[in-house]
Amino acid sequence: MSSEQIVEQTTAPEEPKRYQPHEIEPRLQAAWDADPSLYAADPIATSKKPKYYVLEMLPYPSGKLHMGHVRNYSIGDALARYQWMNGFNVLHPMGWDSFGLPAENAAIKNNTAPREWTLNNIAEMRKQMQRMGLSYDWSREVTTCLPEYYRWNQWLFLEMLKRDLAFRRKSKVNWCPNCNTVLANEQVISGCCWRHEDTLVEQRDLTQWFFRITNYADELLDGLDNLEGWPEKVRVMQRNWIGRSEGAEVTFAVDQCTDNMTITVFTTRIDTIFGASSLQLAPDHPIVQHWASGDAELSVEVDKMLAEQKTARDTDMLGELPKHGVPTGRSVINPFTGEKLPVWIANYVLSGYGTGAVMSVPAHDERDFEFATKYGLPIKRVIAPNLDTNDLPLPYTDKAESVLIDSGEWTGEAVLEAQEKMSSFAEKNGFGKKTTTYRLKDWGVSRQRYWGTPIPVVYCDKCGMQPVPENQLPVLLPENVDLAVVDGSPLSRVPEFVNTTCPQCDGPARRETDTMDTFVDSSWYFYRYTDARNNTAPFASEAANYWFPIDQYIGGVEHAILHLIYSRYWTKVMRDIGLIKNSEPATRLFTQGMVIKNGAKMSKSKGNVVSPDDMIAKYGADATRMYALFAAPPDRDLEWQEEGVAGVYRFLSRVHRLTTKYAALHRATEHTQTLEGLSVDGQHLLRTLHQTIAKITLDFSGRWHFNTCIASIMMLVNEISASEAKMDAGDISPATIREVFRGLVLLLAPFAPFLSQDLWTELGHSGIVFRQPWPVADAELAREDEIEIPVQVNGKLVIVIKVDAAADADTIKAAAKADEKVAVRIAGKPIVKEIFVPGKMVNLVVKG
């Protein structure tokens, strides 16, 4: 038996067109790929359409797409296609965040070059994205590890250097012994490296490059109030991260001190200063170091405390550390009262915040209270709800509607006013001022690793640090570098790279061998998309100003702090450099939920990873994408169930079968605007179509509950399916059938692009389905002429009656009372209230 005979036997002749995504999808993708202009945005100069920039966060090219990517991109692609159909000039690009450690680690492990490994991964993932049918404009692809891109990192770095926004400083830095490099504060999670959750981060003293993000702390914070299109959650996280705290600095003179030594504290409660009973220093406060150097006993105590703080910080237990301290034997003078206060060293005071010194007011601070109780320090009440009620339990920390007591000339003042007046008083008298502190620290960007952007400066013994002149950019990352993990940057072991000449004096000089944090790359990549092939500037301002801000940015909430705060910062810097006009990168941000399996995030270690490739191989790209949108609303976590994908596949098969069945009829029927003389069944079908259009259109405009959009399309298809006999019998006009299938295919286009394109052609239409106008819901056709009204008696449902949609209240109430079941329940009982909600329900309240 030949194989052809087998095919003949298994292919039922009456069903010649089965849904075959593996035939449709690659065929259409090949056709789309052959036309690179298909998804390219219109040129700025000629486009008359309004612009729409939709962007999904660019991935790290690990080699394979995971389900999180699939979900992220399915959301963005549905939106991009929808906006295209709504007549927007859509920019929907994609790129690769391709510098970073995994390439180096893979290179060490497999003995390949990071560049080769990365570019291979990119090629592989691009293929996967294309197989998924994502509508990216590949002519704008951005690959951050290529010199065409990273030279502009260097250029921007030099611009920041000119403006003193990039600077070098010796400081304590976070060091991951596993990555063998420095980490930014944002990359330290619970004392551990963000890439190595079980590796404790060490503190090292190194000279590092920083970006002055703190210059923009206020703008970054205040700007959040206007980002109404961002999730509140992200805004709160950024507010916490920036951590602005308004208060005052007060300087205390050290008592009996010959060299006029002072200690400055930061406090948000200067109003409580009359209740201060001691001054507490962080164990690593400079003055403590100074005193300890001449006091062996104190030195031992301080070292112990420091070790204890470090351990607690590493294990994320800083807050639980029992409070303790040691007296220094010295005192300071409270400048407000002239009182002598003992100076202690306390383990709950942190050097990294404020001034590393606090005044201790036990009566009005939980921590100070605990400390003072333990060591028997005086607890003096200076704040009360009012002058008469002054015996509430301590510590009393309320600020609002409280007044000062026993506070000299400020007694009786309200707390908030007293804070203003007392800071001014301190300032006038030279021992303090109003001030603001931030949790946000400057962004350390030096990395002692190979696979990143070289920092474009050189060091000359004669001329010092010199920026690389612009015409010498890019500083190319050398190839064939030994990546062995030992101290120091791998670049420092490449003499051809290190040894250069000073741009100032032409004498011998050494290049900077650190590379930039990869978050620099992703801080501005979305501007590059607007003019991706520009080789004389990072991008033309004209292009960026046309496209920006991004209308909709979509990505995971895990970037709420890192990427999303850095890129807001760069936007402000680039604005101040004069490159762009916008102050925020994106007006709307959407953070999609995680993809989980068996209740846990998919991960190799849990063995619950579902491969997108497998899903596409089994069910096709359309079914896989559509399931990702159908299984849960996009902002919630999504439990991946393969049976669900199979269900969507079956649904698409039904769509395919029905549409192809009526395709010939569709092709033979002229489009007619007049839909008069419709049969009841035809009317019904059209009504469902237009209700579905209305529902989906509404959802795209706000809620994005694509799961219910797809459910409504399923209902439409169920109804078409139920009308099959009537369509076949001629009870529904060809014009109606034509309308319904045409509408169905258009509605499906954002969710199942391949099938809709295939069916669009099958229906006899030419061209690209995503260039068709989005269907408009006709309110008249969508209107129900008969509605169902639930009738309640005393709030309990009795029956649902059908009434004319236009019926008035009295008619409906009468119909309700006339119903047998209702009549039985209200018989002989006085009706005390009749509630009628138009179009919704009737409730008869009876007595007894």
Added chain:
RNA sequence: GCCCGGAUGGUGAAAUCGGCAGACACAGCGGACUUAAAAUCCGCAGACCGCAAGGUCGUGGGGGUUCAAGUCCCCCUCCGGGCACCA
């Protein structure tokens, strides 16, 4: 400790403005088609009582507002996330 989310059938979920709880699917059960199976199609399906008609209960728990509460208010439990001796 503080700040965000969340909790609804066997499962994913729906109910957009306080108005029929469980749409749409998945899994399940029954049936049709088939020699048989797959595929497909039709039907059933919150729980409990009942042969049925029907009734009672039901959106994490407790209270409240209302003619009417998954939805609003108060208190509590659990789960997820973020922040945290931040002075």
